[in-house]
Every structure is written in structure tokens, then in C-alpha cells.
Amino acid sequence: xxxxxxxxxxxxxxxxxxxxxxxxxxxxxxxxxxxxxxxxxxxxxxxxxxxxxxxxxxxxxxxxxxxxxxxxxxxxxxxxxxxxxxxxxxxxxxxxxxxxxxxxxxxxxxxxxxxxxxxxxxxxxxxxxxxxxxxxxxxxxxxxxxxxxxxxxxxxxxxxxxxxxxxxxxxxxxxxxxxxxxxxxxxxxxxxxxxxxxxxxxxxxxxxxxxxxxxxxxxx
Amino acid sequence: xxxxxxxxxxxxxxxxxxxxxxxxxxxxxxxxxxxxxxxxxxxxxxxxxxxxxxxxxxxxxxxxxxxxxxxxxxxxxxxxxxxxxxxxxxxxxxxxxxxxxxxxxxxxxxxxxxxxxxxxxxxxxxxxxxxxxxxxxxxxxxxxxxxxxxxxxxxxxxxxxxxxxxxxxxxxxxxxxxxxxxxxxxxxxxxxxxxxxxxxxxxxxxxxxxxxxxxxxxxx
DNA sequence: TAGATTGTTAATCGATTAACAATC
DNA sequence: TAGATTGTTAATCGATTAACAATC
Numbered sequence: 001x002x003x004x005x006x007x008x009x010x011x012x013x014x015x016x017x018x019x020x021x022x023x024x025x026x027x028x029x030x031x032x033x034x035x036x037x038x039x040x041x042x043x044x045x046x047x048x049x050x051x052x053x054x055x056x057x058x059x060x061x062x063x064x065x066x067x068x069x070x071x072x073x074x075x076x077x078x079x080x081x082x083x084x085x086x087x088x089x090x091x092x093x094x095x096x097x098x099x100x101x102x103x104x105x106x107x108x109x110x111x112x113x114x115x116x117x118x119x120x121x122x123x124x125x126x127x128x129x130x131x132x133x134x135x136x137x138x139x140x141x142x143x144x145x146x147x148x149x150x151x152x153x154x155x156x157x158x159x160x161x162x163x164x165x166x167x168x169x170x171x172x173x174x175x176x177x178x179x180x181x182x183x184x185x186x187x188x189x190x191x192x193x194x195x196x197x198x199x200x201x202x203x204x205x206x207x208x209x210x211x212x213x214x215x216x217x218x219x220x
Numbered sequence: 221x222x223x224x225x226x227x228x229x230x231x232x233x234x235x236x237x238x239x240x241x242x243x244x245x246x247x248x249x250x251x252x253x254x255x256x257x258x259x260x261x262x263x264x265x266x267x268x269x270x271x272x273x274x275x276x277x278x279x280x281x282x283x284x285x286x287x288x289x290x291x292x293x294x295x296x297x298x299x300x301x302x303x304x305x306x307x308x309x310x311x312x313x314x315x316x317x318x319x320x321x322x323x324x325x326x327x328x329x330x331x332x333x334x335x336x337x338x339x340x341x342x343x344x345x346x347x348x349x350x351x352x353x354x355x356x357x358x359x360x361x362x363x364x365x366x367x368x369x370x371x372x373x374x375x376x377x378x379x380x381x382x383x384x385x386x387x388x389x390x391x392x393x394x395x396x397x398x399x400x401x402x403x404x405x406x407x408x409x410x411x412x413x414x415x416x417x418x419x420x421x422x423x424x425x426x427x428x429x430x431x432x433x434x435x436x437x438x439x440x
Numbered sequence: 441t442a443g444a445t446t447g448t449t450a451a452t453c454g455a456t457t458a459a460c461a462a463t464c
Numbered sequence: 465t466a467g468a469t470t471g472t473t474a475a476t477c478g479a480t481t482a483a484c485a486a487t488c
Contacts, residue, residue, distance in 0.1 A: 006426075007478080007479075009478090009479065009480095010479095011419055011422050011423075012415075012419055014418070014419075014422070015412070015414070015415035015418040015419065016415065018418070019397070019398075019415070033444085033445060033446085034445075034446075035445080044480075044481060044482090045445095045481095046480070046481050046482065046483095047479095047480065047481075049445095049446065049447065049448085050447090050448085050479090050480075050481085052447095053446090053447060053448075057446075057447060059445075059446055059447080060445080060446070060487090060488060061444075061445050061446040061447080061486070061487045061488045062443070062444045062445050062446075062487070062488045063444080063445070063446085063488065064444085064445065064446080065446090077422065078418045078419075078421055078422050078425075079421040079422055079424060079425035079426075080418065080421060084421065084424070092317075092320075093316060093317035093320040093321070094317045094321070096313060096317070097312075097313035097314045097316070097317035098413075100313040101313070101314070101413070103414070103417060105414075106414050106417050106418055106421070107421065108417060108421075146424065147420065147424070170424070170427070171420060171423070171424045173416070173417065173420055177239070178239075185427075187420060187423040187424055187427065189416055189417075189419060189420040189423070191411070191413070191416055192235070193318075193321070193411065194235070194323065194325075194326050195232075195235035195236065195239070196393070196409055196411055197323060197326050197328060197393065197409075198234070198235040198238070198298045198300065198326055199231055199232055199234075199235065199298075199409060200367065200391060200393055200407060200409040201298055201299040201300060201304065201326065201327065201328075202231050202234070202297065202298050202299055203231075203391070203407040203409070204299060204304070204366065204367070204390070204391045204407055205298075205299035206226075206299075207390070207405075207407065227454080227455075229454090229455065229456095230455095253468085253469060253470085254469075254470075255469080264456075264457060264458090265457095265469095266456070266457050266458065266459095267455095267456065267457075269469095269470065269471065269472085270455090270456075270457085270471090270472085272471095273470090273471060273472075277470075277471060279469075279470055279471080280463090280464060280469080280470070281462070281463045281464045281468075281469050281470040281471080282463070282464040282467070282468045282469050282470075283464065283468080283469070283470085284468085284469065284470080285470090
């Protein structure tokens with residue numbers, strides 16, 4: 001029951017391993033060594049082996065790793081193996097864009113979209129009708145909602161996050177440019193696009209002075 | 221000319237400082253100590269002082285920091301003080317959503333949107349007509365383009381990135397779920413939404429076993 | 441068996457935190 | 465001046481890399 005605590009640095013590298021392994025499968029590669037993978041991914045072989053060994057031994061000495069097996073195992077670790085239901089709060093441009101996005105290969109399904117603007121009521125995105133936020137409570141109580149995606153204006157983000165917490169939602173994917181104030185029981189993953197753009201701006205201005213490659217992986 | 225190299229860990233915290241300082245200004249706070257700010261932001265005062273001192277001494281002993289001054293200085297460090305021009309390649313849902321986003325307070329202006337789909341030709345987003353990708357070369361040559369935002373399908377991302385590099389574009393904000401292959405002269409900032417969602421999924425599955433708070437800041 | 445490559449321990453490196461003298 | 469708080473150095477902590485024995 002009490003699993004070992006894995007550092008966030010390791011967790012955030014897993015999706016990238018998963019992606020590269022997926023591409024290897026597409027190219028019908030059956031096995032790969034940490035050394036070969038490290039060259040493709042531009043990381044060290046040591047790091048790959050260390051990362052994986054946090055979760056168990058997936059390889060075989062003298063052989064390397066079976067690509068399909070490793071891919072499946074990482075998928076399980078990330079919890080992609082059974083579907084999770086998502087609702088989107090905020091049906092503006094970004095909310096609608098995300099509703100149209102295909103997250104099924106990450107194991108997520110959008111089951112509801114909400115907004116406060118009555119002009120959007122009834123409008124359908126990918127076959128899902130936009131509902132008014134006052135229907136949120138009823139909806140959450142009658143459906144299994146695993147994750148709420150927040151694409152509302154900054155000023156509405158915190159009140160809605162509190163409401164979601166109250167309704168028992170335990171994971172929020174937050175696109176509002178603010179830090180939410182919720183209890184530690186609620187997982188929050190922030191996607192701050194403006195901050196991402198600011199770091200790009202920094203690199204642009206200080207080009208040539210960077211220690212590391214400009215190519216910044218993940219959301220860092 | 222040769223500035224000191226600043227670690228990426230520091231750079232990625234700057235936008236968050238900037239945001240908190242902006243909110244303090246809104247609340248008419250004139251001065252703040254590293255200690256007070258550290259409590260608000262849930263980081264250590266030491267870290268704040270260390271981070272800032274990479275760029276110079278912005279505070280005053282016994283007083284703390286002048287909020288407006290520090291805000292402006294961080295803005296300059298991030299390069300937000302004069303406007304940069306952005307084009308968006310890929311006018312799908314996400315591309316259009318980003319075109320509608322107001323990045324002016326981050327110092328960016330969208331001056332062009334491109335797509336390969338002829339059905340989108342001439343359609344305007346925020347007053348900017350969508351152009352066909354074959355007009356890209358002409359446009360880049362006759363305009364000053366600082367950053368290209370890539371919101372194209374995965375399979376098109378790499379060829380277009382190469383094309384952009386060829387045209388002399390030196391910064392790419394990449395939303396396609398792939399790593400681009402460009403020379404080190406090109407700054408690439410990746411926003412991999414699916415990977416972000418995967419790490420949220422991980423936290424959701426392993427809740428209660430995390431060492432750190434669920435509330436993951438930045439894009440990490 | 442010999443060669444290859446993992447799993448894992450030890451060494452290194454970098455980032456964060458603590459401490460405190462400098463100074464407003 | 466006395467109190468507060470910075471700037472900065474030193475100590476700690478964690479993450480990455482190197483090395484190698486185990487083993488397929």
C-alpha cells in the first residue's frame with residue numbers, strides 16, 4: 001500500500017519515455033538498450049536506468065528492454081490503462097480547443113463542458129452540449145468526474161476551484177493564470193501559458209549565453 | 221556582453237515572481253521583504269534572495285524590495301519591455317484559441333496566422349486573416365517575426381520547423397506533441413499538453429504518496 | 441562460454457537552504 | 465543608534481552521472 005515516494009523530476013520524464021517508446025513501436029522496433037535510447041532522447045543511459053528502476057526491473061542483462069513491454073508498464077505507472085472522466089469549466093476559445101483535443105490515448109474522456117455565459121448554452125462541442133455552471137453540482141453528483149479542467153478567466157478561477165473541491169473533485173488541470181488555493185488533498189497541475197512564453201522570451205533575449213540547449217523539454 | 225549563465229531552474233521561477241509582484245501592485249503594496257513574499261509564494265526567503273541576486277541587488281538592507289521597481293526589473297530581465305512579433309502556424313482549435321489570447325501583457329503581438337487548409341483561407345481571427353502556408357516565406361521575408369507558434373498536427377511539425385529555421389526564425393513555441401529537430405541556434409519551448417495531463421494522471425493514481433505538495437507550479 | 445547490458449552502489453555535481461556579516 | 469533585512473558565503477540536500485559487479 002505504501003509505495004515509495006518518487007521524485008517529481010522522475011515523474012515528469014516518464015511521459016517522454018512513453019512517447020519515444022510509442023514511436024519505436026510504430027517503427028516496429030522490438031528491443032532497445034538504455035544506451036541506444038539515450039542517444040535518441042539526448043539524455044544519459046544512466047538516467048534512463050535509474051528512472052526505470054524506481055519502479056522495478058523492466059530490462060534484461062545483455063538484452064536491454066522489450067519496447068512493447070516497457071511501453072505498457074510505463075503506461076500503467078502513469079495510470080493510462082483505464083479511462084478517467086474529465087469535465088471542462090470555461091467554454092471560451094481555450095476550453096473549446098481542449099474539448100476538441102483527443103485525449104483518449106492518454107486515457108481521458110471529456111464528459112461535460114460548462115460556462116457561465118448563457119449565449120453558449122446548448123452549443124455543442126464534439127457532440128457535448130455546453131451546460132451552465134449552475135448545473136455543475138447536479139452533474140458532478142450524478143457522474144463520475146475524475147479531473148476538472150479550468151479554462152476560466154483569472155478572477156473566476158479560485159471561487160470555482162473551491163466549489164469543485166467542495167463537490168469532491170480531487171484533481172484540477174488549471175489553465176487560469178493564478179495559483180489555486182485548495183487543500184493538499186486536491187492534485188493541481190498548472191499550465192501557465194503566459195509563463196511559458198516569458199521563459200521563451202528570456203531565452204530569445206539572452207541567446208548564446210545558455211548553459212543548456214534551448215530545446216527545453218516538458219513544461220519546464 | 222558575455223552575461224553570466226543563469227540556471228534554467230532560476231529562469232523558470234521568474235515569471236511567477238513577476239506575477240505575484242504584479243498582484244501586489246494591484247493591491248497597492250509598496251514594499252515587501254523576501255520573508256513576506258516567501259510566505260505568500262510558499263518558497264523560502266533564501267531562494268528568492270538567491271534568485272534575484274543572479275541579476276543584481278534589487279533590494280535594500282533593513283527595508284526589503286520596492287515592489288514596482290522589482291516588478292519592472294524582472295520584466296526587463298524577461299524581455300517583456302519591448303514588443304515581439306509572433307506568427308501562429310496551424311489555425312485549428314488550439315491555434316485559433318492562442319490567436320485570441322491576449323499576450324500583449326507579456327509583450328507579444330500576433331501578426332500572422334497560417335494554415336494548410338484552403339477552407340480556412342481568409343477567415344479572420346481577432347482581425348487577422350488566416351493565410352495559406354505557401355504564403356509563409358513571403359510574409360516572413362517582409363515582416364519582422366520574432367517567434368513562431370506551432371499548433372500543427374504532429375506529422376507536420378518537423379518539416380515546418382525546418383522551414384521556419386530556413387527562413388531565419390530563431391524561436392519556436394511548440395505545441396505539437398513531438399521534439400523538433402532544429403539547430404541549437406533556434407530556441408524551442410515545448411508545451412506538451414498530453415504530457416502535462418499524464419503527470420496529473422500519475423499524481424491522481426498515487427495520491428498520498430507524494431513527497432511534495434500536489435500543487436505543481438510552473439509547467440513542471 | 442564470451443559479450444552485452446542491466447540493476448545498483450558510489451562519486452560527482454548542482455541546487456536549495458541556512459547562517460551571518462554588511463548595511464540601510 | 466537599534467532593528468530589520470539584504471547580499472553572500474558556507475552547509476546541506478537531492479539529483480545526475482559514472483562505475484562495475486551481477487547476470488542474461
